[in-house]
Amino acid sequence: MKNDRGWLPGQRDVDWIAELGRPIEPALAAIEAAALPERIPIVDRDSGRVLSALAAGRRRIVEVGTAYGYSTLWLALGQPADGTIVTIDPDRSRTDLARGWWRQAGIADERITVITAKALEAFEGEEPALAGPFDLAFIDALKPEYGAYLDALVPRLAPGALVIADNVLWSGRVADPADQETNTAALRAFDRRVLGDARFRATILPVGDGLLIAGFRG
Numbered sequence: 001m002k003n004d005r006g007w008l009p010g011q012r013d014v015d016w017i018a019e020l021g022r023p024i025e026p027a028l029a030a031i032e033a034a035a036l037p038e039r040i041p042i043v044d045r046d047s048g049r050v051l052s053a054l055a056a057g058r059r060r061i062v063e064v065g066t067a068y069g070y071s072t073l074w075l076a077l078g079q080p081a082d083g084t085i086v087t088i089d090p091d092r093s094r095t096d097l098a099r100g101w102w103r104q105a106g107i108a109d110e111r112i113t114v115i116t117a118k119a120l121e122a123f124e125g126e127e128p129a130l131a132g133p134f135d136l137a138f139i140d141a142l143k144p145e146y147g148a149y150l151d152a153l154v155p156r157l158a159p160g161a162l163v164i165a166d167n168v169l170w171s172g173r174v175a176d177p178a179d180q181e182t183n184t185a186a187l188r189a190f191d192r193r194v195l196g197d198a199r200f201r202a203t204i205l206p207v208g209d210g211l212l213i214a215g216f217r218g
């Protein structure tokens with residue numbers, strides 16, 4: 001337990017942690033620079049570092065919501081060198097660009113399979129790449145669908161798999177009971193459900209926009 005119970009990590013702590021980390025891959029910096037002017041919502045760099053650390057030893061990963069492949073690349077860089085990722089996004093104009101940045105980072109094409117579809121439709125289809133079992137699932141697409149993504153993912157998880165979801169604090173709105181906006185309410189229900197689900201040991205890291213981390217007990 002911390003000595004000063006009133007202390008909360010601030011920007012100085014975050015900057016210090018970033019300073020300690022190894023320099024960021026140029027391809028990750030290139031994606032950040034491309035995403036910003038286009039307003040493509042990607043995970044925070046701090047969340048990326050968490051994803052990379054949690055990907056260690058996880059050979060088979062599935063991701064819902066690729067965009068420019070920023071979180072995909074953090075995951076791929078943390079995985080074993082023979083690890084694979086299946087990532088789903090209906091927007092091919094984004095994922096075609098993502099492939100270029102993955103190549104720039106030295107990730108072989110065979111390691112990352114892109115499914116160009118809406119995730120719930122892809123899960124309902126016969127797509128062999130989505131058969132599982134997966135060691136890690138990362139959710140970062142439509143907020144009202146998070147619960148349905150989880151339902152589709154559970155039968156595809158290996159025992160001990162991790163489920164991670166981004167935006168689960170939604171810039172502080174989820175913890176504000178007065179905020180009943182659709183995305184906020186969906187994320188609040190998702191958080192409550194997963195943290196109360198006996199099949200998982202779950203918590204939320206107040207990193208970036210809030211990262212839910214759930215260990216699947218099988």
Ligand SMILES: C[S@@+](CC[C@H](N)C(=O)[O-])C[C@H]1O[C@@H](n2cnc3c(N)ncnc32)[C@H](O)[C@@H]1O
Nearest residue numbers: 042043065066067070071089091118119140141
């Ligand atoms: C928040 S972005 C993903 C960002 C990415 N995970 C990252 O951090 O680099 C959400 C993505 O979900 C995609 N998306 C929208 N509807 C979707 C659906 N039904 N299934 C899967 N992905 C969807 C969007 O095209 C968008 O690229």
